[in-house]
Amino acid sequence: MLKSTAIACGLAILGMGMPTMANAADVAPAALIIAQGGLGDGSWNDTANAGFQAGLKNTGIEGRPIESKDVAAQGEEIMRRAADGGFGLVISLEWIHGEPMEKLAVDYPDANWVIMNQTRKGDNVASVVFGEHEGSYLAGALAAQVTTDESIKGINGKPVIGVIGGVKAPGIDKFIVGYIQGAKAINPDIEVKVAYSDSFGDPAKGQQMAKAMFDEGADIVYQVAGGTGIGIIEAAKAAGAYAIGVDTDQDGMAPGNVLTSMIKRVDVAVEDIINNYADGKFPGGEVMDFGLAQNGVALSDMKHTKDMIPAAYLEKVDALKADIVDGKIEVWDVSTQGYPDFFQ
Numbered sequence: 001m002l003k004s005t006a007i008a009c010g011l012a013i014l015g016m017g018m019p020t021m022a023n024a025a026d027v028a029p030a031a032l033i034i035a036q037g038g039l040g041d042g043s044w045n046d047t048a049n050a051g052f053q054a055g056l057k058n059t060g061i062e063g064r065p066i067e068s069k070d071v072a073a074q075g076e077e078i079m080r081r082a083a084d085g086g087f088g089l090v091i092s093l094e095w096i097h098g099e100p101m102e103k104l105a106v107d108y109p110d111a112n113w114v115i116m117n118q119t120r121k122g123d124n125v126a127s128v129v130f131g132e133h134e135g136s137y138l139a140g141a142l143a144a145q146v147t148t149d150e151s152i153k154g155i156n157g158k159p160v161i162g163v164i165g166g167v168k169a170p171g172i173d174k175f176i177v178g179y180i181q182g183a184k185a186i187n188p189d190i191e192v193k194v195a196y197s198d199s200f201g202d203p204a205k206g207q208q209m210a211k212a213m214f215d216e217g218a219d220i221v222y223q224v225a226g227g228t229g230i231g232i233i234e235a236a237k238a239a240g241a242y243a244i245g246v247d248t249d250q251d252g253m254a255p256g257n258v259l260t261s262m263i264k265r266v267d268v269a270v271e272d273i274i275n276n277y278a279d280g281k282f283p284g285g286e287v288m289d290f291g292l293a294q295n296g297v298a299l300s301d302m303k304h305t306k307d308m309i310p311a312a313y314l315e316k317v318d319a320l321k322a323d324i325v326d327g328k329i330e331v332w333d334v335s336t337q338g339y340p341d342f343f344q
Helices: 009-015 044-059 074-085 095-107 132-146 170-186 203-215 227-240 264-280 311-325
Strands: 003-006 030-033 061-067 087-094 112-116 125-130 158-163 191-196 220-224 240-249 258-264 286-290 297-299
Touching: 009 240, 030 044, 030 074, 030 264, 044 061, 044 240, 044 264, 061 240, 074 087, 074 095, 087 095, 087 264, 095 112, 095 125, 112 264, 125 264, 132 158, 132 170, 132 220, 132 240, 132 258, 132 297, 158 170, 158 203, 170 191, 170 220, 170 311, 191 203, 203 220, 203 227, 220 227, 227 240, 264 286
Parallel strands: 003 286, 030 061, 030 087, 087 112, 112 125, 125 286, 158 191, 158 220, 220 240, 240 258
Antiparallel strands: 258 297
């Protein structure tokens, strides 16, 4: 039976401290399997690796990131090789690895396994779940307010926004559905254009797709496509329009043309897991929740755009956040509820 554990990210950073283990050399090394898009994506993989490197430095244990040209198809082989190679902690950032990991955890009971963005069974498996739908709801609510305000530079006044996902899968649609729900909470008649790049590492394709959305009347496009999203941000800059970043604070990639970023604290989660592992407290069998209530997801500080956004819009977003945390608003979670009627 999986246990559900809410972890406050701020406490994880400030209260964890150094592990108390006597000798890091006694702990088997850790592996971080990099997801599609690879390192250098300026998003999910890079953020997770930053937490991974911080955890290794904190604890003194050895470890390394593992990349593959076809990480999706080779998932089972990559993870099996890691376990056979003596890695005692195997963290995968790739959604598709969930099912094979659950099976491998039975074959390798002495290894510790971590999967992101889903829940999997196993006493030696830790599942890390983020509230991407909640953070994306706030991004959609902000975008829906801004997109009709022609007093803001680059806004055409039409109730049209967009979102581009890396692939059509529950892990990506969790962001997209939350974004649409938040936008429609502000304006039920808003048009949200949805497209998929079928790649997490193709900035040129992202730029082309975002340009098409801008040409079709959208003035804000949310990127949920890893490294492909770099091109989406570039397209926003070229069009004098806006992108919304993802996973990490991408506002600085095109200052003034990234409206906000939906930050996902995977770095905190990874570092926290490594610290616990090194201290002999691996959270096997647990589901670790990082939502709005735990500060696991959030909108960026918007230091390049905040001054141009009317205060009333930001106050509305803050009120919606409070209602989500208090349980007054339920944000649809594709990963547990399937697909809603408004997303077909």
